[in-house]
Amino acid sequence: MKLIIGNKNYSSWSLRAWLAARQSGVAFEEMTVPLLGEDWEALKSGTDEIAPSAGKLPVLWDGDAVVWDSLAIIEYLADKVGRERFWPKADDARAMARSMVAEMHSSYLPLRRSLPMNIRARVEGIEIGPDVRADIVRILTLWAEARARFGKGGPYLFGSFCAADVIYAPVVSRFLTYGIGVPGFAQAYMQAVWEHEWMQAWIAAAEAEEWVIEQFEVGAPARA
Numbered sequence: 001m002k003l004i005i006g007n008k009n010y011s012s013w014s015l016r017a018w019l020a021a022r023q024s025g026v027a028f029e030e031m032t033v034p035l036l037g038e039d040w041e042a043l044k045s046g047t048d049e050i051a052p053s054a055g056k057l058p059v060l061w062d063g064d065a066v067v068w069d070s071l072a073i074i075e076y077l078a079d080k081v082g083r084e085r086f087w088p089k090a091d092d093a094r095a096m097a098r099s100m101v102a103e104m105h106s107s108y109l110p111l112r113r114s115l116p117m118n119i120r121a122r123v124e125g126i127e128i129g130p131d132v133r134a135d136i137v138r139i140l141t142l143w144a145e146a147r148a149r150f151g152k153g154g155p156y157l158f159g160s161f162c163a164a165d166v167i168y169a170p171v172v173s174r175f176l177t178y179g180i181g182v183p184g185f186a187q188a189y190m191q192a193v194w195e196h197e198w199m200q201a202w203i204a205a206a207e208a209e210e211w212v213i214e215q216f217e218v219g220a221p222a223r224a
Contacts, residue, residue, distance in 0.1 A: 001028035002061040004049055006035040008206035012117040012170035015202060016070040017058035019166045022198045023085060024077040033057060034211050071105045074163050086163040093150040097157070097164045100142050104167045111135035115174045118217065119206040123178050136180060139171060143186055155192035169193055 003021050005014035021028050033050065035057070053059050053068035060067045060076065067076045078086040088094045110131035128136070146157040146164065153159030157168070172193045175182060182190065193199060 001026055002031060002049075003028050004031045004033060004057060004059040004061075006033060006057040007209060007211050008032070008202055009119050009209050009211070010117055011035060011057065012112075012173075013070045014058045015117075015170050015173075016166050017060065017073045018202065019169055019198055020070070020074045020077055020086070020163070021060070023161070023163075023166060024081045025085070026077070026081060028060075071101065071167075074101075074166065078163070086166075088150065088158045088160075088162060090150075093158050096146060096150070097162060100146065100157070100164050101167045103142070104171070108135045108139070111139075111171075111174070115178050117170050117173050118177050119173055119203055121177050121217070126178050128180075136175075139168070140182060140186055143168075143189060144183075147185055147189065155189065157189065161196065165193060169199060 001021070003017060005011060005018055008014070018030070031049075049061065050057070050059055052066045056068060058068065058070060058073065060073045062076075062080070065076075067073050074086060088097050110129070114129065114132045115126075143157060150158045154161075156162065157164045172190045174180070175186075175190060176194065194203075
């Protein structure tokens with residue numbers, strides 16, 4: 001398998017696909033394409049490996065099979081290695097996990113636009129508008145319900161690390177970057193995600209990157 005991703009510091013959807021690939025247990029080759037760089041338009045239109053997605057990342061190749069969109073990649077890998085590796089076994093837990101994943105995939109545009117993922121940055125005193133705050137409250141409410149109902153078996157949303165944690169990992173990063181205040185249960189969950197060995201590997205790679213995308217550095221400290 002080959003996974004094509006964007007900059008690790010900024011690309012939240014690439015993080016999701018990469019975590020899913022790690023969760024699958026299948027060996028994969030990794031290729032990083034710098035987003036929005038000088039050669040971005042040429043890369044989008046002239047790179048056969050990216051062409052099936054119309055230039056959107058991530059893209060997963062598995063032989064002749066090509067999958068783009070992070071949720072599609074999760075589902076493809078779940079079919080490939082066994083769905084129990086990605087989804088809770090119990091019907092009620094799996095139902096909630098699927099709904100939470102789908103909601104993250106289709107919602108929270110104010111949060112995404114106002115608080116772009118930037119793993120390297122720590123921003124103080126950012127003003128949170130009512131629409132972004134509503135997204136934060138909704139996410140924390142879902143986290144609380146998942147942990148209370150299904151989280152007894154471990155530190156993650158449904159106990160064991162699963163597709164829901166894959167999908168919400170970039171939200172953990174955003175909350176840390178922008179200093180979003182959260183209750184104790186959420187702090188413990190965020191710490192578990194942030195300290196996961198795969199997240200630590202991604203974070204180290206993000207910090208080592210030299211690319212800077214200015215539009216995602218709003219309010220972030222200047223970097224050399």
